[in-house]
Amino acid sequence: MSFDWSVVWQHRDALIAGTATTILLTVATMAIAVPCGIIVAILRLYGWAPMRALATAYVEFFRNLPLILVVFWAFYVPPILTGLGLSPLATGLAALALNVTAYNAETFRAGINSIRRGQVEAAMVLGMNRVQALRRVVVPQAVRRILPVLASTWVSLFKDTSLVSVIAVTELAYVSMQIRAQSFRVLEMLTAMAAIYWLLGYPQAKLVDWIQRRFAITE
């Protein structure tokens, strides 16, 4: 058995570009999914009944689907229905954002719900209105509970970006598997891909642990 690791170095430019796309996808998805998640959570908590039902249905639907299927669906179905074709990158981003928004909405809702009702009631007795009570009493406490969950969603998202490789988005997994197919250096390229993910993901996982310890709630 002979291995030729130089193939990894030869394709460093493509791998770096792929890694950049992976990071870009992660950041862009979160940038969309946090505000959208807040909106969906607010609709679910305070919206009028039909909106609430719709928001709940959206969250439950996307939390109960494999992401890879959402990616395929987003790639094939909307272009036929609407006649509009998005680039693979935009399609992948949309699928990831739809998925992560549902998870984030649930995180925000659970975070706000975890603050006991009595606190809002007490704030209102002290003369605050609903918005003040939310902003000054509920949100500052809820943030401490939401942040650790958002951090672990972040790491999951970072890993899940690899799934958009199935629609030829040129991120790290796709690029590595392309080089594998062209060079026939299967073991070298797949190991390099795993190593790059590990190098990027390991510190993130450790950071999540730190955030979780830092914000741990003792009641």
Add this chain to the structure above:
Amino acid sequence: MDFDFAVITDHWRFLASGVGITLLLSVVSGLTSLVAGLVVALLRLYGPRPLRVAVVLYIDSMRAIPVLVVLVWSFFALPILTGLTMPPFVAALVGLTVHLAAYAAEIVRAGVESVRPGQTRAALALGMSRAQIVRRIILPQAIVRMLPAFGSLLSITIKDTAIASVIAVPELMRQSETLAGQSFQPIEVYTFAMLVYFFILFPVTRGVDIFYQRVAHLGRS
């Protein structure tokens, strides 16, 4: 725009075999990762120090590497290294187990550590052995507390089996891809697949929630 769902009814056997493989792979990899996770957690909690360090490294590595990468690596790269070729189903089972066991281990560890140390000390004072304490005091409470997390791990397992389609395991996702490609009707096929996955996963997540609410009082202390 007109839809023709005859493609689903005409090929229902093809799709049903995919659902069967999805369920089989979910159940088997769920069980193997549960057992492997328990062993890993026990090594992490009670093993000798060098082994503990290695186990922590393994768990954190699996949290850092995408399951797609683990699956592709075990199907394409592992045979080169070992000289053993595995059929796609077995490779998927190995990859999923290696990945999910790390998560199962973290759940077990968190459950065990959630039982306050005072209880262990009290049991020691009453003359129980370490093994008795684990069996009679810690596990009965810890197992109930682990239930919600295991429930979500089960639904993650079912969702992750869809990723096995990239190594050609003929489960529902793969069968849908094939059928969509051959029939040129991706809308009908993928939408149908979405519904099937939803109707498998939703009862699982809901069922676990309801079951936990029934037994939650057993885990309180």
